[in-house]
Amino acid sequence: MTLWTGLRTAVRVNCHQSARIRRYQSTLTTSPPSISPTLLGRARALAAEHAELSRRLNSGYDTKLAKKAGSLSAVAEALNGWEAANNSLPELQQLVKDQSTDAELRSLAEEELASTREKLASYSKDLQTTLVPQHPFAEMSCLIEIRPGAGGDEAALFAGDLLRMYRDFCKRKGLHATLLKLDSTAAITSEDMIQEAILEIDAPGTYDVFRCEAGVHRVQRVPATEIKGRTHTSAVSVMVLPNIPEQSGQNGENDFDDPTSDYFVDSKDVRTDVMRARGAGGQHVNTTDSAVRLTHLPTNTVVAIQDSRSQHKNRAKAWQVLRARLAQARRDAREEEIAQLRISVVGVARMGRENKVRTYNWGQQRVTDHRSGITMHNLDDILEGGESLDKVMDSVKEWLKTKDIEALIADEEAERTKLEANSKKANQHD
Amino acid sequence: MPRLPTSLLRRARHEHSLLPLLFRTCRDLPSARNELRWLREHILETASPKSPPSTRHQRLYELCLQRSKGKPLQYILGSQPFGNLEILCKPGVLIPRPETDLLTTHLAQTLLSYPPLPPTIHILDLCTGTGCIPLLLHSLLHPSIPHPHIHIHGIDISPLAMSLARKNLHHNTRHLHPSSQISFQQADIFDTEWLNGIKAESSKKWKWDILISNPPYISPHAFNNGSTARSVRNYEPKIALVPTTPTYSSTDAPETGGDMFYPRLLHIANELQVGVFVVEVADMAQAKRVVGMVRERGAWEGVEVWRDFPEQGGRDGTGEVVEVDGRDGRDVRVRGEGEGRAVVAWREGWGGVFEG
Numbered sequence: 001m002t003l004w005t006g007l008r009t010a011v012r013v014n015c016h017q018s019a020r021i022r023r024y025q026s027t028l029t030t031s032p033p034s035i036s037p038t039l040l041g042r043a044r045a046l047a048a049e050h051a052e053l054s055r056r057l058n059s060g061y062d063t064k065l066a067k068k069a070g071s072l073s074a075v076a077e078a079l080n081g082w083e084a085a086n087n088s089l090p091e092l093q094q095l096v097k098d099q100s101t102d103a104e105l106r107s108l109a110e111e112e113l114a115s116t117r118e119k120l121a122s123y124s125k126d127l128q129t130t131l132v133p134q135h136p137f138a139e140m141s142c143l144i145e146i147r148p149g150a151g152g153d154e155a156a157l158f159a160g161d162l163l164r165m166y167r168d169f170c171k172r173k174g175l176h177a178t179l180l181k182l183d184s185t186a187a188i189t190s191e192d193m194i195q196e197a198i199l200e201i202d203a204p205g206t207y208d209v210f211r212c213e214a215g216v217h218r219v220q221r222v223p224a225t226e227i228k229g230r231t232h233t234s235a236v237s238v239m240v241l242p243n244i245p246e247q248s249g250q251n252g253e254n255d256f257d258d259p260t261s262d263y264f265v266d267s268k269d270v271r272t273d274v275m276r277a278r279g280a281g282g283q284h285v286n287t288t289d290s291a292v293r294l295t296h297l298p299t300n301t302v303v304a305i306q307d308s309r310s311q312h313k314n315r316a317k318a319w320q321v322l323r324a325r326l327a328q329a330r331r332d333a334r335e336e337e338i339a340q341l342r343i344s345v346v347g348v349a350r351m352g353r354e355n356k357v358r359t360y361n362w363g364q365q366r367v368t369d370h371r372s373g374i375t376m377h378n379l380d381d382i383l384e385g386g387e388s389l390d391k392v393m394d395s396v397k398e399w400l401k402t403k404d405i406e407a408l409i410a411d412e413e414a415e416r417t418k419l420e421a422n423s424k425k426a427n428q429h430d
Numbered sequence: 431m432p433r434l435p436t437s438l439l440r441r442a443r444h445e446h447s448l449l450p451l452l453f454r455t456c457r458d459l460p461s462a463r464n465e466l467r468w469l470r471e472h473i474l475e476t477a478s479p480k481s482p483p484s485t486r487h488q489r490l491y492e493l494c495l496q497r498s499k500g501k502p503l504q505y506i507l508g509s510q511p512f513g514n515l516e517i518l519c520k521p522g523v524l525i526p527r528p529e530t531d532l533l534t535t536h537l538a539q540t541l542l543s544y545p546p547l548p549p550t551i552h553i554l555d556l557c558t559g560t561g562c563i564p565l566l567l568h569s570l571l572h573p574s575i576p577h578p579h580i581h582i583h584g585i586d587i588s589p590l591a592m593s594l595a596r597k598n599l600h601h602n603t604r605h606l607h608p609s610s611q612i613s614f615q616q617a618d619i620f621d622t623e624w625l626n627g628i629k630a631e632s633s634k635k636w637k638w639d640i641l642i643s644n645p646p647y648i649s650p651h652a653f654n655n656g657s658t659a660r661s662v663r664n665y666e667p668k669i670a671l672v673p674t675t676p677t678y679s680s681t682d683a684p685e686t687g688g689d690m691f692y693p694r695l696l697h698i699a700n701e702l703q704v705g706v707f708v709v710e711v712a713d714m715a716q717a718k719r720v721v722g723m724v725r726e727r728g729a730w731e732g733v734e735v736w737r738d739f740p741e742q743g744g745r746d747g748t749g750e751v752v753e754v755d756g757r758d759g760r761d762v763r764v765r766g767e768g769e770g771r772a773v774v775a776w777r778e779g780w781g782g783v784f785e786g
């Protein structure tokens with residue numbers, strides 16, 4: 001039961017982590033008009049780069065440069081605003097403090113000071129947002145994989161609940177969602193008891209919408225079959241994968257044929273197995289087996305699809321899922337690597353998708369997200385994909401953002417420490 | 431047929447009352463589940479929305495009952511996916527097999543991996559049945575050829591097959607190129623007049639480039655000894671499975687009783703001077719016998735055997751060439767994994783396509 005071991009370590013990491021989160025959040029809520037000097041330094045460097053790019057663009061157009069400059073212009077703009085506001089601050093403060101300022105001017109200055117502080121706060125927020133790089137899959141559509149963990153039938157039923165929740169959510173938002181794969185433990189109303197379901201959400205940008213849903217979702221309720229009325233706990237794992245477009249895009253990272261890209265899958269590495277007819281095959285039998293199983297040999301990633309009567313369609317779907325899983329796994333590995341560096345330098349841990357992220361408690365009719373700390377008491381609305389689910393998801397997105405900013409600061413600091421160490425070494429050599 | 435374990439049957443019944451019926455034919459639970467789901471979907475798609483659930487359930491029960499007696503699912507549902515196509519199926523005409531699907535797909539890929547494929551191609555499919563091979567070949571080839579003129583001619587002795595093939599042509603038009611031609615003709619390929627006719631048709635201006643065929647290849651012996659499934663024997667046309675020709679007599683060796691069509695197919699290929707000859711076979715033993723026939727005739731520059739999965743296995747997992755002893759002591763190249771499934775021969779000028 002690998003999931004259980006996963007859960008146990010998850011809980012441990014989580015306690016230790018939530019202390020950090022709380023501390024971080026408390027500094028955020030007081031929201032001082034100042035911004036971390038580290039971030040400011042980074043913003044200045046990027047703004048300088050933007051200025052340089054603009055200068056070069058003036059003397060000759062280049063799509064690549066223009067694209068880069070475009071992506072930096074938001075940082076430059078926010079920084080400009082922040083600096084303008086920040087520069088006018090001392091003068092205003094002086095005016096307000098100065099006894100000789102006449103009453104009318106002082107009241108004007110006080111108003112001005114208040115609005116400048118507001119601007120400062122809003123620009124620092126902008127700065128933070130623009131500094132955090134967009135997730136590389138953010139603009140893609142996505143696949144949501146739902147799989148029961150420990151807990152037998154209860155987990156399978158809860159997996160069905162989650163599937164319904166996401167489908168309803170999509171319906172309400174006008175997002176097109178189709179079941180790409182459904183393995184059910186029951187032959188009848190199969191969407192209730194799930195062994196594995198993959199929902200394809202076919203709209204660009206939905207990866208970013210659902211990214212916050214990845215992780216272990218836990219249910220606490222009394223199963224219908226439980227005579228003594230005891231509450232059971234079971235878990236379902238949700239994975240959110242990038243749905244890679246059929247055609248490779250122009251931006252390098254989307255490239256199927258580029259061996260260095262996250263999306264590249266060498267067909268030589270993939271073994272295809274189809275159900276073989278027993279015996280001679282060919283004209284001797286008229287089997288209906290259409291299952292296709294792909295195995296990515298280097299990583300031993302296995303995808304099996306048997307939903308359609310068409311082997312051709314099953315194969316296409318299996319490739320779609322395989323590509324998505326590999327791209328996500330590669331991204332995870334990369335993030336893990338960076339996170340390890342961060343831990344070694346500044347001790348900021350990362351929350352992996354193996355962690356328990358949310359609890360749905362039937363008895364108390366509540367849902368708690370363990371990352372943002374939000375608790376909502378309208379379980380039904382959440383399970384119907386209603387606006388309460390928006391609130392939960394939004395809170396997690398906020399949390400993700402603060403984590404990203406935290407990580408950014410950590411990276412900058414690590415970078416600085418490295419530079420300092422290097423220059424010290426250099427000095428020693430002198 | 432071994433009895434199914436009662437415990438499994440009980441489990442199936444627990445899941446759905448109709449599952450044990452399907453289980454009887456499918457022999458394993460996942461397939462039975464899939465078939466039940468496809469049957470239910472079929473009923474939802476075809477039933478009038480006003481029909482009460484009880485009628486629908488009754489209908490589902492009837493279909494499961496038919497299936498439990500061995501009626502092929504493809505005849506019940508009326509179709510079989512073949513590559514990216516949907517081929518209509520009817521009792522009286524052989525259901526297209528996944529092996530034929532893979533063979534046709536691999537042939538198309540092989541042809542396309544040889545860049546200077548001429549824009550005009552003539553393909554002859556003998557014993558075409560539902561017309562599945564011409565339709566799939568066409569749909570796979572035309573998107574990669576600029577201004578394609580792909581002429582495909584399908585022949586079958588069965589009038590039922592010919593009318594179904596024409597329906598299938600119509601059913602799949604959206605996968606086909608408008609400027610190309612696919613035609614079907616009812617004929618006996620052993621008929622000399624027919625051969626003369628088709629020979630006259632190909633003039634000096636053009637030749638048949640490819641002859642492909644999935645002829646009846648099961649020997650009377652293999653038809654009755656248990657290696658042919660009950661559902662096939664009871665529900666599919668015997669004329670599509672077991673060769674019946676004037677030259678066959680029951681005193682012939684039992685194992686070669688399925689070979690009757692290959693000499694005739696080779697003869698036609700020689701008369702028409704086709705560039706590429708592709709025939710499906712039952713197994714490796716038959717494949718080797720057909721290779722022997724090809725070599726006897728000379729005229730062919732190369733010949734090889736494709737297994738069920740020609741692209742798999744081999745030295746680096748790409749279906750690399752494997753050497754096997756031929757019947758006459760000469761080596762035969764065999765590609766891929768699985769059962770021996772096709773013999774491919776080519777004339778001068780086509781070696782570049784197949785030897786790569």
Ligand SMILES: C[S@@+](CC[C@H](N)C(=O)[O-])C[C@H]1O[C@@H](n2cnc3c(N)ncnc32)[C@H](O)[C@@H]1O
Binds near residue numbers: 525526586617619645
């Ligand atoms: C094995 S089925 C192949 C059908 C189809 N090509 C496929 O792959 O599904 C053989 C076909 O050969 C046809 N056939 C049998 N004897 C024939 C003959 N003498 N001339 C032409 N067709 C014949 C049968 O009617 C049957 O449709």
